[in-house]
Amino acid sequence: MNWVSTVLAAAERAGVVRERLLAQAGIDSAELARERWPIDHITRLWRAAVHCTQDPGFGLKAGASVGPGNFNVVSYLLQSAPSLRAAISAVQRYQRLISDGGRFQVIAGTEASWVVYHPRQGELAFSPHQIEAVLAAVVAFSRWITGQPLRPRQVQFSQPRIGPNPGYRDAFGCPVAFDQAFSGVLLDNAVLDAPLPQADAQLARLHHEHAAQRLAVLREGGTLAQELRAWITASLQARVPTRAEAAQALGLSERTLARRLQAQKLSFNTLLDAARRDAALQAMAQTELALAGIGQALGYAEPAVFWRAFRRWTGCTPAQWRARLEAGRAPADAPAGALPGPADVRRPIDTRRRRRARVRAAPVSMDDDRVAPGPTPHAGASRIR
Numbered sequence: 001m002n003w004v005s006t007v008l009a010a011a012e013r014a015g016v017v018r019e020r021l022l023a024q025a026g027i028d029s030a031e032l033a034r035e036r037w038p039i040d041h042i043t044r045l046w047r048a049a050v051h052c053t054q055d056p057g058f059g060l061k062a063g064a065s066v067g068p069g070n071f072n073v074v075s076y077l078l079q080s081a082p083s084l085r086a087a088i089s090a091v092q093r094y095q096r097l098i099s100d101g102g103r104f105q106v107i108a109g110t111e112a113s114w115v116v117y118h119p120r121q122g123e124l125a126f127s128p129h130q131i132e133a134v135l136a137a138v139v140a141f142s143r144w145i146t147g148q149p150l151r152p153r154q155v156q157f158s159q160p161r162i163g164p165n166p167g168y169r170d171a172f173g174c175p176v177a178f179d180q181a182f183s184g185v186l187l188d189n190a191v192l193d194a195p196l197p198q199a200d201a202q203l204a205r206l207h208h209e210h211a212a213q214r215l216a217v218l219r220e221g222g223t224l225a226q227e228l229r230a231w232i233t234a235s236l237q238a239r240v241p242t243r244a245e246a247a248q249a250l251g252l253s254e255r256t257l258a259r260r261l262q263a264q265k266l267s268f269n270t271l272l273d274a275a276r277r278d279a280a281l282q283a284m285a286q287t288e289l290a291l292a293g294i295g296q297a298l299g300y301a302e303p304a305v306f307w308r309a310f311r312r313w314t315g316c317t318p319a320q321w322r323a324r325l326e327a328g329r330a331p332a333d334a335p336a337g338a339l340p341g342p343a344d345v346r347r348p349i350d351t352r353r354r355r356r357a358r359v360r361a362a363p364v365s366m367d368d369d370r371v372a373p374g375p376t377p378h379a380g381a382s383r384i385r
Helices: 003-013 018-025 029-033 039-053 058-064 072-080 084-093 128-146 165-172 189-193 201-219 224-235 243-249 254-263 268-284 291-297 303-314 318-327
Strands: 102-108 112-119 154-156 183-188
Touching: 003 018, 003 039, 003 058, 018 029, 018 039, 039 058, 039 128, 058 128, 058 165, 072 084, 072 128, 072 201, 084 102, 084 128, 084 189, 084 201, 112 128, 112 189, 128 165, 128 183, 183 189, 224 243, 224 254, 224 268, 243 254, 243 268, 254 268, 268 291, 268 303, 268 318, 291 303, 291 318, 303 318
Parallel strands: none
Antiparallel strands: 102 112, 112 183, 154 183
């Protein structure tokens, strides 16, 4: 069960037996027989592990211990990938085979690219150790795949620091910033695109076929929200979709769609807003596009309305965001480039017509939604070098 076994093993190395850990989490040992756990079960397990070990660096240590045996068929895909970027793309495509608790996105730049993690929690808020473990695992896996002592240009978290500084240096070997707009790892494009010695095209095809079959089985039980999110993202390439259109596309009445979304504590407007945010952030990296045109392409009739929405998403105006993005292209620790999405390819946003919001995606999911490059560390944000 991927992260479940990783947490159990890390806790046992710290001297906490699994019976005690499961009891602390309030999870029956019979649950270990399940192929997949609910997201909240895994969150409880993380919280219990941190409580029992009393180790503020537990997440970093657990993530750094991740190896080829942790993630089933996805691990085999990574071993046969032609490049690290292709490997990350495979993770993006088959993320659900690893976990339902988050997804990855690549923000591609001219010299380096961000691998951004978007957590997807359940009823319970994620433990911050979960986020640290994921980024530590990204670096550990990258080192394992490339066979090199890879050092990212930068790592950053959207949360405060929770462990001692040496732990971050040991896990990442690069500057680490906290309280940022997103959590991610900045990797050189030269590292991402370098050919991997173990690449095997024929073996990769076999692994992709196997993974696709496993994913299809999961999708048969997929949630309404996942289907709707994918439909909205695709529809935004041409226009701003309506709830009535969404209901018709899914073969439901509008009232039934609303009722089912409400049962999942979601709404059509919430999903649409998230999709518009993702498209806007993607377009911001295309510096040739006028800011007002981006808003208009996403269905905001007045610039002021788009400005308010953008500030709500990011805490700053579109002009401030782009200025920070452009200023950060040169330094090694700044986000750069455009915003790719999941395992599909979207066209650039077209501001000349209302049939727009086309977004080009670069490879990479540890799932599906997208976030944008965050500003460089602001005043008051903590940072480790």
